[in-house]
Amino acid sequence: MLASIRPDSWNFPLFVHVFGAMVLVGGLIAAALALLLSRRAQLLQGLGFRFLLFLALPGFVAMRGGAAWIYSKEGWSGDNDPTWIGIGFATADIGVPVFLVTLILAGIGARRARAGAGGGLTRAAGILACLLLAAYVVTVWAMAGKPS
Amino acid sequence: MSFSDWLLSLHLLSAFALVSGVVAIAAINVPAVRRDRPSEIALLMRLGKVPQIVLQVGLAGVLVFGIWLAIDLDRYSITDGWILASIAVWIVGSALGGIGGARAQRVHVEVERVAAAGDVATPELLAQVRDRSRIALHTGSGLATLLILILMIWKPGA
Numbered sequence: 290m291l292a293s294i295r296p297d298s299w300n301f302p303l304f305v306h307v308f309g310a311m312v313l314v315g316g317l318i319a320a321a322l323a324l325l326l327s328r329r330a331q332l333l334q335g336l337g338f339r340f341l342l343f344l345a346l347p348g349f350v351a352m353r354g355g356a357a358w359i360y361s362k363e364g365w366s367g368d369n370d371p372t373w374i375g376i377g378f379a380t381a382d383i384g385v386p387v388f389l390v391t392l393i394l395a396g397i398g399a400r401r402a403r404a405g406a407g408g409g410l411t412r413a414a415g416i417l418a419c420l421l422l423a424a425y426v427v428t429v430w431a432m433a434g435k436p437s
Numbered sequence: 438m439s440f441s442d443w444l445l446s447l448h449l450l451s452a453f454a455l456v457s458g459v460v461a462i463a464a465i466n467v468p469a470v471r472r473d474r475p476s477e478i479a480l481l482m483r484l485g486k487v488p489q490i491v492l493q494v495g496l497a498g499v500l501v502f503g504i505w506l507a508i509d510l511d512r513y514s515i516t517d518g519w520i521l522a523s524i525a526v527w528i529v530g531s532a533l534g535g536i537g538g539a540r541a542q543r544v545h546v547e548v549e550r551v552a553a554a555g556d557v558a559t560p561e562l563l564a565q566v567r568d569r570s571r572i573a574l575h576t577g578s579g580l581a582t583l584l585i586l587i588l589m590i591w592k593p594g595a
Contacts, residue, residue, distance in 0.1 A: 297591075304590050311453055311586075315460025318491065322461075322484050330480050332468075340464055426450070433449035434442045 302358035309351025310429070316344030317422045324395060324415030327408065334402035334411045338395040341418070349388060353381050376431040380424045391417040444506045451498025456586060458492025459579050461485075466575065470567050475552035478566055482545045489538070496534075499585075500527055518594045523585050530581025537574030544571070 295303075323337035356377060365374060395414035401407025438446070462485050469481035503523070507515045514520070544565045551562055 300591050308586065311456040312460050314453060315457035316464065318457055318488055319461040319464040322487055332477060336468055344464055429450055429453050430446055434438050434446035
């Protein structure tokens, strides 16, 4: 029951948007766990970064691209858009710099891990990944329930 | 928000938990099967426990709230073909994931034991970790989840 009946031409953009968001959230879950628990093993620092780079980032691109695609298909113009669309775009777009900072911190942390350092940066990236996750969960609720 | 909106919200959040859990577990399993040191494999398998809980919450929620929603909304019926097909795929996916998960649990126990007893992998242990039939079960379960998502979006016959 993911969404009500809509024109068939909207289905693929919606699938790209939803599946991209699911991959983004899955990548963030894996990355946040690896980054936050990286004190236990050095290998987790590198893995956390790779989960962000190869899973969460492509997921984000698919989610945001799919969002723009379905937005244009549905004929929204920016005037009097419903609140849930505003919440979606706000978290996606404000999330970009936060995501990039997370990726950079995790990348530097993974690089320094080879010298036995970078633990603080990695855990900071893990905390930011958790914040992004929380924001995206609220967004999923808003996109699904469509308040107002 | 109406009661139906809340049901839809919870159904969708469950779907997110389910698919995101599958993605996270798959992401953690890939490096786990490539490692040779039992302690590293064990660490990654422990890491996979959290997304496993997320997946299981999503798996239950998506079915409960989905059926509730089908009963609550007049425009859908629990006997609609795409809903019945989704439930059938859910059962198949859950069965595959359940069998694969039980095998993974046995491998995890063995990996933890070897890690605690010298941390030296035997060929037999690595063969268990890289067991293709277990990986195939997990892949089948993941594909079933993807098929449910496709059925939910395209709603064939609705």
